[in-house]
Amino acid sequence: MIRNLYTRLVLIVIVAALAxxxxxxxxxxxxxxxxxxxxxxxxxxPRLGLDLQGGLQVLLEADLPEGTPxxxxxxxxxxxxxxxxxxxxxxxxxxxxxAGNNRIVGDFPGAEDTDAILDIIQQTxxxxxxxxxxxxPEEGTILQTDFATGSTxxxxxxxxxxxxxxxxxxxxxMTGKDLRSVSVGTDVRGAPAIDFxxxxxxxxxFAQHTAANIGKILTITLDKRVVSAxxxxxxxxxxxxxxxxxxxxxxxxxxxxQLRYGSLPIPLKVVETRIIGxxxxxxxxxxxxxxxxxxxxxxxxxxxxxxxxxxxxxxxxILFYAAIAFAIFKYFHFTLTLPGxxxxxxxxxxxxxxxxxxxxxxxxxxxxxxxxxxxxDQGWTRAWSSIRxxxxxxxxxxxILYWFGSTFGATIVKGFSLTLALGVGISLFTAIYVTRTxxxxxxxxxxxxxxxxxxxx
Amino acid sequence: MIDILSKRxxxxxxxxxxxxxxxxxxxxxxxPLSIDFTGGSLLxxxxxxxxxxxxxxxxxxxxxxxIDDAQVQTTENGTLLIRSSFLSNxxxxxxxxxxxxxxxxxxxxxxxxxxxxxxxAAVASRAALAVALAALAVIVYITIAFxxxxxxxxxxxxxxxxxxxxxxxxxxxxxxxxxxxxxxxxALFLTALLTVIGFSVQDKVxxxxxxxxxxxxxxxxxxxxxxxxxxxxxxxxxxxxQLMTVEFLLLALALFGGVTLQEFAVILLVGLLSGTYSSIxxxxxxxxxxxxxxxxxxxxxxATA
Numbered sequence: 099m100i101r102n103l104y105t106r107l108v109l110i111v112i113v114a115a116l117a118x119x120x121x122x123x124x125x126x127x128x129x130x131x132x133x134x135x136x137x138x139x140x141x142x143x144p145r146l147g148l149d150l151q152g153g154l155q156v157l158l159e160a161d162l163p164e165g166t167p168x169x170x171x172x173x174x175x176x177x178x179x180x181x182x183x184x185x186x187x188x189x190x191x192x193x194x195x196x197a198g199n200n201r202i203v204g205d206f207p208g209a210e211d212t213d214a215i216l217d218i219i220q221q222t223x224x225x226x227x228x229x230x231x232x233x234x235p236e237e238g239t240i241l242q243t244d245f246a247t248g249s250t251x252x253x254x255x256x257x258x259x260x261x262x263x264x265x266x267x268x269x270x271x272m273t274g275k276d277l278r279s280v281s282v283g284t285d286v287r288g289a290p291a292i293d294f295x296x297x298x299x300x301x302x303x304f305a306q307h308t309a310a311n312i313g314k315i316l317t318i319t320l321d322k323r324v325v326s327a328x329x330x331x332x333x334x335x336x337x338x339x340x341x342x343x344x345x346x347x348x349x350x351x352x353x354x355x356q357l358r359y360g361s362l363p364i365p366l367k368v369v370e371t372r373i374i375g376x377x378x379x380x381x382x383x384x385x386x387x388x389x390x391x392x393x394x395x396x397x398x399x400x401x402x403x404x405x406x407x408x409x410x411x412x413x414x415x416i417l418f419y420a421a422i423a424f425a426i427f428k429y430f431h432f433t434l435t436l437p438g439x440x441x442x443x444x445x446x447x448x449x450x451x452x453x454x455x456x457x458x459x460x461x462x463x464x465x466x467x468x469x470x471x472x473x474x475d476q477g478w479t480r481a482w483s484s485i486r487x488x489x490x491x492x493x494x495x496x497x498i499l500y501w502f503g504s505t506f507g508a509t510i511v512k513g514f515s516l517t518l519a520l521g522v523g524i525s526l527f528t529a530i531y532v533t534r535t536x537x538x539x540x541x542x543x544x545x546x547x548x549x550x551x552x553x554x555x
Numbered sequence: 556m557i558d559i560l561s562k563r564x565x566x567x568x569x570x571x572x573x574x575x576x577x578x579x580x581x582x583x584x585x586x587p588l589s590i591d592f593t594g595g596s597l598l599x600x601x602x603x604x605x606x607x608x609x610x611x612x613x614x615x616x617x618x619x620x621x622i623d624d625a626q627v628q629t630t631e632n633g634t635l636l637i638r639s640s641f642l643s644n645x646x647x648x649x650x651x652x653x654x655x656x657x658x659x660x661x662x663x664x665x666x667x668x669x670x671x672x673x674x675x676a677a678v679a680s681r682a683a684l685a686v687a688l689a690a691l692a693v694i695v696y697i698t699i700a701f702x703x704x705x706x707x708x709x710x711x712x713x714x715x716x717x718x719x720x721x722x723x724x725x726x727x728x729x730x731x732x733x734x735x736x737x738x739x740x741x742a743l744f745l746t747a748l749l750t751v752i753g754f755s756v757q758d759k760v761x762x763x764x765x766x767x768x769x770x771x772x773x774x775x776x777x778x779x780x781x782x783x784x785x786x787x788x789x790x791x792x793x794x795x796x797q798l799m800t801v802e803f804l805l806l807a808l809a810l811f812g813g814v815t816l817q818e819f820a821v822i823l824l825v826g827l828l829s830g831t832y833s834s835i836x837x838x839x840x841x842x843x844x845x846x847x848x849x850x851x852x853x854x855x856x857x858a859t860a
Binding site: 157159213216368369370371372373374375377378382385386388389390392393394396397400404436437440441443444446447448450451454455458462480483484487488489490491492494495496498499501502505511514515518 | 643644648663664665666667668669670671673674681682685688689692693696697700742743745746749750752753754756757758760761764765767768788789791792795796801803804805806807808810811816819820823
């Protein structure tokens with residue numbers, strides 16, 4: 099027997115109302131009733147994945163020689179730099195995430211100018227401080243350094259013009275990762291220059307190097323191109339330095355901006371690109387929506403016809419389930435993808451399975467001569483162990499899938515497993531809590547005499 | 556009560572009949588792995604306004620860009636699908652510009668996928684690991700869930716044997732699909748496969764749960780009768796859940812869901828059907844076979860069936 103039946107019913111109605119509210123709006127807003135101040139606001143506009151509205155997905159991989167340990171913080175910094183750069187293009191809803199320990203996946207749903215995005219991502223902006231000994235390379239020449247050689251997407255010009263000898267590989271002392279702040283200042287002659295402050299780690303390296311190499315040249319390169327090659331005039335112990343060269347106010351400012359926002363701590367290369375045209379996406383969206391509707395209608399009819407009264411109650415609870423699931427997807431900004439829709443449909447199957455298990459049990463108990471109240475009770479109690487164990491098995495597989503999807507930025511696999519796992523979770527709640535409460539309420543107020551007609555036995 | 560279990564060797568033979576031809580096709584043709592696993596690129600374009608380029612004109616275009624393994628295929632929707640080894644975004648732009656010049660009209664990119672070779676290999680090995688992990692998780696989970704039943708371990712093993720059966724059926728379907736419809740094994744296929752594994756186990760648990768319950772209530776029954784009894788009791792549920800709901804939903808997806816989802820939906824459809832079939836006709840009969848240790852009779856004269 100269920101206690102607090104009407105409390106349960108009220109709770110169900112409240113949850114349903116909340117879910118429908120989120121489902122029906124693009125933004126939810128709670129106002130203070132006394133002064134109309136906004137207390138809470140959240141956008142709940144549905145997010146469509148690449149496959150449903152077209153767009154670009156790109157997978158970037160750290161371009162370092164095999165076996166180089168990769169610093170997780172540096173990857174995170176690189177991720178946020180890529181995010182800042184692409185946000186500057188005004189693409190909305192893009193998502194840049196880490197995938198595994200050496201990859202970054204960028205999703206740009208709805209992006210039309212995919213080339214512009216790819217260009218700006220690949221502008222590596224890798225700043226290096228290079229020990230060139232006594233050589234003072236000219237501004238604009240390309241230096242070979244021992245940090246991450248062999249990148250394919252560098253802005254390097256075509257290979258050496260004829261007749262040049264093989265280039266010396268210079269040692270990189272540190273990279274832009276150790277740069278804490280950059281600003282435009284003036285040098286001793288009053289010309290524009292760039293002032294920089296190093297992190298404490300960088301300051302230590304810098305202090306040691308400058309102390310040991312007074313009179314030598316410290317060349318600064320951006321993407322291997324020499325920006326400036328000052329001589330070391332004295333030890334710089336405090337981690338504050340200046341890059342001076344032949345800057346104009348504009349070029350100094352541009353370089354400072356690039357150093358500030360564009361110094362990727364780790365070089366990245368594009369290892370995977372997926373572009374989906376908007377027409378293909380739109381077509382898929384429409385077709386899968388129709389498919390979902392048709393499938394749902396058939397299933398709802400079947401449940402009603404086969405299981406009669408409980409079937410109709412289950413139909414109500416399935417609609418309830420769909421409303422909650424969709425509201426959760428919208429509220430937490432899940433991206434809806436095609437496999438996501440498929441996962442959702444499958445979890446609907448799991449939700450129905452729980453109901454079917456219970457109803458079959460209920461009919462069995464009725465056939466064994468129990469009265470209606472006992473049969474409903476027994477149906478739930480007895481079916482519970484198989485519902486629990488079987489759904490747990492599905493959730494375990496979904497989690498393994500999710501793990502697989504997130505290591506490779508396989509957004510489709512992730513979307514599928516997430517909606518499946520969530521759907522199965524919600525379906526447990528609706529079958530056990532909602533269907534049961536509703537059925538009990540119906541049976542209290544309406545006592546069917548003809549079990550054959552109402553329960554189909 | 557229907558006697559399902561006595562014809563068990565017939566079911567085994569039927570399963571083999573479904574599985575073996577497909578696997579032979581796969582063996583002969585090799586796994587039709589997509590660029591998701593091998594690396595490579597796929598460019599789908601549509602010509603608008605200008606002249607549509609034919610395959611013979613496109614391949615030299617790729618060769619000029621240094622890609623000599625391009626294959627062109629025309630789709631039902633009048634678009635061209637070009638598969639080749641990995642294309643960088645720069646090379647792709649060069650090729651697209653050349654296409655525009657030669658066609659004299661607009662070239663619309665419907666889809667472009669390009670996967671680096673290293674990433675493909677990493678995905679493939681990780682996928683195999685994911686499947687193996689799932690199988691292991693299942694054995695452990697079932698052994699724990701059924702720890703109060705004698706020989707709990709058997710239930711886990713039988714579930715996994717039936718699961719392997721379902722995986723084999725899915726691959727067999729993929730073999731036929733590859734032969735007749737040019738299907739490929741891609742990330743979506745993998746998703747479908749893992750789902751089949753998940754639901755296959757879910758289904759076994761429902762049947763086993765009934766055996767678990769009955770074995771404490773109906774102790775005096777012979778094991779085979781007990782299992783048969785449990786199957787029959789859950790039969791209605793199996794049919795309703797499987798055929799009426801899951802298959803309806805997937806059928807709708809396969810029929811109306813558009814090209815991208817069709818292959819996925821068909822694989823799931825067959826795989827989930829096999830999942831239900833194997834709970835009744837593979838997993839449960841093997842439990843009985845194991846209990847009776849029937850392999851002792853296999854090599855005696857005329858002992859089968």
